[in-house]
Amino acid sequence: MSPSELLQSLQFRYATKQFDPAATISNDAWSVLEQSLHLAPSSFGLQPWKFLVIDSPAIRSELRECSWNQGQVTDAARLVVFAARTDLTDVDIDRFIQCLATAQGKTPTDLSGYRDIVHGFANRMTPEVRHAWNIRQTYIALGQLMASAAAIGIDTCPLEGIDAAAYDKILGLAESGYATAVACAIGYRSSDDKYAEMPKARFPITEVIEHR
């Protein structure tokens, strides 16, 4: 992709208010968007998250009631709920170190130096701070997902105005060690969405980007 094509895709993206409920995402495109989530960067590579793709129309209706009745929750082709680990324990870290060792053809013992660094970093935080840290990681995945979708002409709407506790209950996350952080609707804009044509509102770039 050239820089000017990238610019077009950045300008194409907007927070879609009205999705076309009849428009579906091809399996090819959806599978790559799942890879965008799966391959998203996270601190130390820890992946302190789960991504719940809500296929059930009944569950989506229930979630809509806990989302200020936003139509995107039911009307978009896909809905992803980003859940963050509520803590980051030694068990989580060792599970990741095992995953890293397997990928690199090593043993966890080979990676004990890295393991100690990650343990040290995590253990300096309280459980609440670790949860907040994990939530921030899900926002990296959210940003990557929205940019990825735009690059292939697919629309998104991030959904922060949701009742996360109610989502947890509906999705059965209560005792899972994961909690809803944010959600994202993904699909194709309706031709009726007047927001698609509105100019973007941004502060002057010279106020937002400073050089030092």
Add this chain to the structure above:
Amino acid sequence: MSPSELLQSLQFRYATKQFDPAATISNDAWSVLEQSLHLAPSSFGLQPWKFLVIDSPAIRSELRECSWNQGQVTDAARLVVFAARTDLTDVDIDRFIQCLATAQGKTPTDLSGYRDIVHGFANRMTPEVRHAWNIRQTYIALGQLMASAAAIGIDTCPLEGIDAAAYDKILGLAESGYATAVACAIGYRSSDDKYAEMPKARFPITEVIEHR
């Protein structure tokens, strides 16, 4: 960009450890990456952030000392520090509403309903929670920036292991109402970076992505 080209760009991306210090980013490409920051999505469109591009080698050396001596801080073509608003006051919201009104050819009074919703949302939070909310928004911009760079063949490394308070001091943010959240090095990988060839370590996709 096709889904398979997107997949290639997602696989191209990795947390670059060694940048080629001689490789610069073309003005065309850099200007679009600045647009990726400028156009990044944020809650309500509030843009509670500043992006500091650190051009000065002297400042980058100082920052490196507060970044566990990570070479990316000085060696990458570009370094961006993501600073979040430390609060979100009525003044911030009204400034945004003015920006939105200007973009849409309206007056702030025309948008008073929207203004009240945003005020209500922000005023239910404590200042600390508003700061945390703003920090999360900068992670959306970080995710979009890394995905954007990869789409045009440019490497990145997110930098969370930094002494944010020391950054604030060096960058003169102390009394500015903004505070360092995270940073990102951007440039081209060195041919010596052995991490470029390592397989990605990811939990099985069926563990990370669940369908409901």
